[in-house]
Amino acid sequence: xxxxxxxxxxxxxxxxxxxxxxxxxxxxxxxxxxxxxxxxxxxxxxxxxxxxxxxxxxxxxxxxxxxxxxxxxxxxxxxxxxxxxxxxxxxxxxxxxxxxxxxxxxxxxxxxxxxxxxxxxxxxxxxxxxxxxxxxxxxxxxxxxxxxxxxxxxxxxxxxxxxxxxxxxxxxxxxxxxx
Amino acid sequence: xxxxxxxxxxxxxxxxxxxxxxxxxxxxxxxxxxxxxxxxxxxxxxxxxxxxxxxxxxxxxxxxxxxxxxxxxxxxxxxxxxxxxxxxxxxxxxxxxxxxxxxxxxxxxxxxxxxxxxxxxxxxxxxxxxxxxxxxxxxxxxxxxxxxxxxxxxxxxxxxxxxxxxxxxxx
Numbered sequence: 001x002x003x004x005x006x007x008x009x010x011x012x013x014x015x016x017x018x019x020x021x022x023x024x025x026x027x028x029x030x031x032x033x034x035x036x037x038x039x040x041x042x043x044x045x046x047x048x049x050x051x052x053x054x055x056x057x058x059x060x061x062x063x064x065x066x067x068x069x070x071x072x073x074x075x076x077x078x079x080x081x082x083x084x085x086x087x088x089x090x091x092x093x094x095x096x097x098x099x100x101x102x103x104x105x106x107x108x109x110x111x112x113x114x115x116x117x118x119x120x121x122x123x124x125x126x127x128x129x130x131x132x133x134x135x136x137x138x139x140x141x142x143x144x145x146x147x148x149x150x151x152x153x154x155x156x157x158x159x160x161x162x163x164x165x166x167x168x169x170x171x172x173x174x175x176x177x178x179x
Numbered sequence: 180x181x182x183x184x185x186x187x188x189x190x191x192x193x194x195x196x197x198x199x200x201x202x203x204x205x206x207x208x209x210x211x212x213x214x215x216x217x218x219x220x221x222x223x224x225x226x227x228x229x230x231x232x233x234x235x236x237x238x239x240x241x242x243x244x245x246x247x248x249x250x251x252x253x254x255x256x257x258x259x260x261x262x263x264x265x266x267x268x269x270x271x272x273x274x275x276x277x278x279x280x281x282x283x284x285x286x287x288x289x290x291x292x293x294x295x296x297x298x299x300x301x302x303x304x305x306x307x308x309x310x311x312x313x314x315x316x317x318x319x320x321x322x323x324x325x326x327x328x329x330x331x332x333x334x335x336x337x338x339x340x341x342x343x344x345x346x347x348x349x350x
Binding site: 034035036037038040043048049050051054068070071073076077078080081082083085093096104108111 | 183187202203204205206207208209210211214215216217218220223323324
């Protein structure tokens with residue numbers, strides 16, 4: 001007979017709960033960071049929506065270069081071109097792919113009706129991918145910190161928060177025991 | 180898990196069918212704009228990029244339906260199989276019916292038709308792909324990001340079919 005160890009692991013397949021909120025929110029936020037340059041504020045719309053201000057989602061800034069998870073901008077124009085896959089574009093592309101897969105795994109791992117062990121594993125894999133991304137950007141920052149003007153952007157903290165959400169979500173999924 | 184991969188696969192194929200680039204760095208500046216993106220071209224030969232929906236020659240873009248009989252063949256040989264395949268995958272992934280497995284298999288066959296026809300046509304002169312002739316040695320360099328995405332979709336579809344076959348045999 002299977003016993004429920006924690007309220008996070010309902011065995012009742014007819015439960016009305018569909019998604020675990022934490023990994024779903026984390027996954028959606030990471031996907032937003034993967035595709036958008038900023039969080040628009042002060043939205044106005046006569047016919048076409050416009051933002052009066054925004055929160056930029058750049059991870060770090062080194063000299064005039066803004067590093068985002070989807071590319072690098074120099075004074076507003078992109079300096080990495082994905083039309084030809086070269087060694088130079090491969091690294092930012094793989095960083096972006098890792099964040100994208102992390103977001104998708106977070107959303108997939110939020111399902112209530114699937115095996116909790118598998119869902120926990122997916123969320124932990126998503127967290128590891130985010131740690132890899134953060135390690136890459138942190139290394140860039142610390143290598144450049146003495147030679148050029150460097151600063152950490154809001155995007156770095158946003159990814160850090162998502163990592164915390166994933167870790168918290170994974171710890172809340174406890175394995176249920178069978179008798 | 181299988182249904183989720185199927186739905187993801189269907190969405191990726193729809194993006195491939197209708198988009199020229201996968202937008203990245205989206206900003207709200209006089210409407211929705213993107214600062215950069217990953218192009219969704221299947222083949223590239225010089226300045227000509229071939230997409231699932233048509234081709235771009237420098238500054239001019241042409242959809243298959245604008246190109247007369249040649250374009251119609253491309254439309255039914257390249258775009259329609261991809262479009263039908265994406266719709267079948269999305270519907271079959273949301274369904275628990277027994278026929279869903281057969282539908283997924285049919286969509287895999289349709290999915291393979293487009294890249295094979297594109298490659299064969301470009302090797303034989305590139306009339307229907309619009310890219311012109313591409314030699315065998317240059318073919319690997321001519322594949323665009325969209326082609327690699329298509330290969331990923333084919334691999335995902337194989338996993339979807341295997342997973343759906345397992346779950347139907349268990350039930």
